[in-house]
Amino acid sequence: METENSTLSRAEELKLLANEAFKAHKFFQAIDLYNQAIKLNDQNAVYWANRAFAHIKLEEYGSAVQDASKAIEIDPKYSKGYYRRGAAYLSMGKFKEALKDFQQVKKIRPNDPDAAKKLKECEKAVMKLKFEEAIAVSESERRSIxxxxxxxxxxxxxxxxxxxxxxxxxxxxxxxxxxxxxxxxxxxxxxxxxxxxxxxxxxxxxxxxxxxxxxxxxxxxxxxxxxxxxxxxxxxxxxxxxxxxxxxxxxxxxxxxxxxxxxxxxxxxxxxxxxxxxxxxxxxxxxxxxxxxxxxxxxxxxxxxxxxxxxxxxxxxxxxxxxxxxxxxxxxxxxxxxxxxxxxxxxxxxxxxxxxxxxxxxxxxxxxxxxxxxxxxxxxxxxxxxxxxxxxxxxxxxxxxxxxxxxxxxxxxxxxxxxxxxxxxxxxxxxxxxxxxxxxxxxxxxxxxxxxxxxxxxxxxxxxxxxxxxxxxxxxxxxxxx
The missing domain is CATH 3.60.21.10 (Metallo-dependent phosphatases)
Structure with missing residues (x-):
């Protein structure tokens, strides 16, 4: 029991060091420290969601989606998991997938004005995309500008x-x-x-x-x-x-x-x-x-x-x-x-x-x-x-x-x-x-x-x-x- 507690507390220390590296824009270092924390405790959704955010900063959106999905799997009520995955999907231009994640954030945090604002912006982006798809002309029909x-x-x-x-x-x-x-x-x-x-x-x-x-x-x-x-x-x-x-x-x-x-x-x-x-x-x-x-x-x-x-x-x-x-x-x-x-x-x-x-x-x-x-x-x-x-x-x-x-x-x-x-x-x-x-x-x-x-x-x-x-x-x- 004591060994388990010391492992968990070491994982927490590593997470805090990773957070400091993240704040200093040392994203590679942050990922390395989150890796170490996850190795010691892979059932903490926060570690996965935080690492997802560091991946987003390095434009590694595929890895961010994987990490955020793992955070959601560990804790389906953890809003930051959906939030990070939604942000990664947005960065990849996958607006419809992002919209689903922000809808989940709103469901988990119905009174959060920030969540409501982001959902609204995402809805607008998806509507715009649908409109553009509807009026798009096929490559063969398009006249050269x-x-x-x-x-x-x-x-x-x-x-x-x-x-x-x-x-x-x-x-x-x-x-x-x-x-x-x-x-x-x-x-x-x-x-x-x-x-x-x-x-x-x-x-x-x-x-x-x-x-x-x-x-x-x-x-x-x-x-x-x-x-x-x-x-x-x-x-x-x-x-x-x-x-x-x-x-x-x-x-x-x-x-x-x-x-x-x-x-x-x-x-x-x-x-x-x-x-x-x-x-x-x-x-x-x-x-x-x-x-x-x-x-x-x-x-x-x-x-x-x-x-x-x-x-x-x-x-x-x-x-x-x-x-x-x-x-x-x-x-x-x-x-x-x-x-x-x-x-x-x-x-x-x-x-x-x-x-x-x-x-x-x-x-x-x-x-x-x-x-x-x-x-x-x-x-x-x-x-x-x-x-x-x-x-x-x-x-x-x-x-x-x-x-x-x-x-x-x-x-x-x-x-x-x-x-x-x-x-x-x-x-x-x-x-x-x-x-x-x-x-x-x-x-x-x-x-x-x-x-x-x-x-x-x-x-x-x-x-x-x-x-x-x-x-x-x-x-x-x-x-x-x-």
Missing amino acids: ADSIDYHSIDVEPQYSGARIEGETVTLDFIRQMLDDFRSQKRLHKRYAFQIVLQAREMLRSLPSLVDVTIPSGKHFTVCGDVHGQFYDLLNIFEINGLPSEENPYLFNGDFVDRGSFSVEVILTLFAFKCLCPSAMHLARGNHESKSMNKIYGFEGEVRSKLSETFVGLFAEVFCCLPLAHVINGKIFVVHGGLFSVDGVQLADIKALDRFCEPPEEGLMCELLWSDPQPFPGRGPSKRGVGLSFGADVTKRFLQDNNLDLVVRSHEVKDEGYQIEHDGKLITVFSAPNYCDQMGNKGAFIRFEAPDLKPNIVTFSAVPHPDVKPMAYANNFFGLFS
């Missing part, structure tokens, strides 16, 4: 004092002026924004789904991970590593937008460099270059606020033109998410993918955008609830099958801005330092020099930005649950 826009016919008011594109060509002088304007939080005129996005679309849609990049001997190439709307940190990358040019080419490996509240500035900057010099700016699709993510995580609201409703649809179209992966000098495979649920996938299979659509919920395209590495062999369920987790053996086989040396991917925040895994055969690179103004992580990018292509990893810290909070343009209801 891009084809209906003539930016030449848009007048620029005499009082507009920002950057201007003279004629049809985006120049470096224009981009420098635009970056200065963005730095001072000035807007680019819609005429020039349309011009940049439409020209970038033409270039992107002509590319294959898997792009081969050649770096001549003695030259270098820089790969950046997620930027997530952190425009001032993007400027800092250019400060450290130079502006994109023929001599200084970049690949931005997806998740340019969402979360950070300067996503419009980021995407217009990357697209403008693509227009200036296509070989200086390579762009890959991330899981956040999709309608469902942009609806939840702020990009759609930001575009509506800074540009117009037309741009919402236009960006959705252009994101469907982004390539899915790159191969550098036939040796380095670069992809946003990761590898596959089946062995034997060839580069030719990726090249053959019809990418001109919203990402599906399964299959090769989904896995390229969503999967994550795991520290043990084989394959497992995704901690995100989409895609899968894959081990070093999966990475090794894929590299051997395709005569490649290395996988570079992004998609996950890392304390140092990068992580080398799978016996050195896989590198995660993440370029949004102090992610969402709260993670305290560094950012990183990788420079490869030909011919040896040895990865030179450069890390950097966050720089100050104007006082606009991350997710400032996200759906109102979403802010209630974060």
Whole structure:
């Protein structure tokens, strides 16, 4: 009996330490401590629900759903279990499942005004979703927004004092002026924004789904991970590593937008460099270059606020033109998410993918955008609830099958801005330092020099930005649950 009591009290101590780590935004550490508490006492619903919340903070929504479900199984009357699971479902865009959980919270806590408010917001989101589904036009019937826009016919008011594109060509002088304007939080005129996005679309849609990049001997190439709307940190990358040019080419490996509240500035900057010099700016699709993510995580609201409703649809179209992966000098495979649920996938299979659509919920395209590495062999369920987790053996086989040396991917925040895994055969690179103004992580990018292509990893810290909070343009209801 005494031993049992001391085990339970040690579990409680670990929970309190985990709570402190959580408050300090040390979410990985918090999860580790909750793991230890659960090992000592796996029948305490609070431990599972708290760990679910830490998973939510790390965007591991699949794991959060599992933990919250376990809390509910232990104590069906524990409202926080439903609450956490509902929040995780919301984050995955599964509004109907979320609604059921918030209805349970309201049932358990009928007099709680906060529970009532959240339920109401969730109901509104589900109603909106149903309405959008009802009026949606099928892909085959949909007319291209891009084809209906003539930016030449848009007048620029005499009082507009920002950057201007003279004629049809985006120049470096224009981009420098635009970056200065963005730095001072000035807007680019819609005429020039349309011009940049439409020209970038033409270039992107002509590319294959898997792009081969050649770096001549003695030259270098820089790969950046997620930027997530952190425009001032993007400027800092250019400060450290130079502006994109023929001599200084970049690949931005997806998740340019969402979360950070300067996503419009980021995407217009990357697209403008693509227009200036296509070989200086390579762009890959991330899981956040999709309608469902942009609806939840702020990009759609930001575009509506800074540009117009037309741009919402236009960006959705252009994101469907982004390539899915790159191969550098036939040796380095670069992809946003990761590898596959089946062995034997060839580069030719990726090249053959019809990418001109919203990402599906399964299959090769989904896995390229969503999967994550795991520290043990084989394959497992995704901690995100989409895609899968894959081990070093999966990475090794894929590299051997395709005569490649290395996988570079992004998609996950890392304390140092990068992580080398799978016996050195896989590198995660993440370029949004102090992610969402709260993670305290560094950012990183990788420079490869030909011919040896040895990865030179450069890390950097966050720089100050104007006082606009991350997710400032996200759906109102979403802010209630974060």
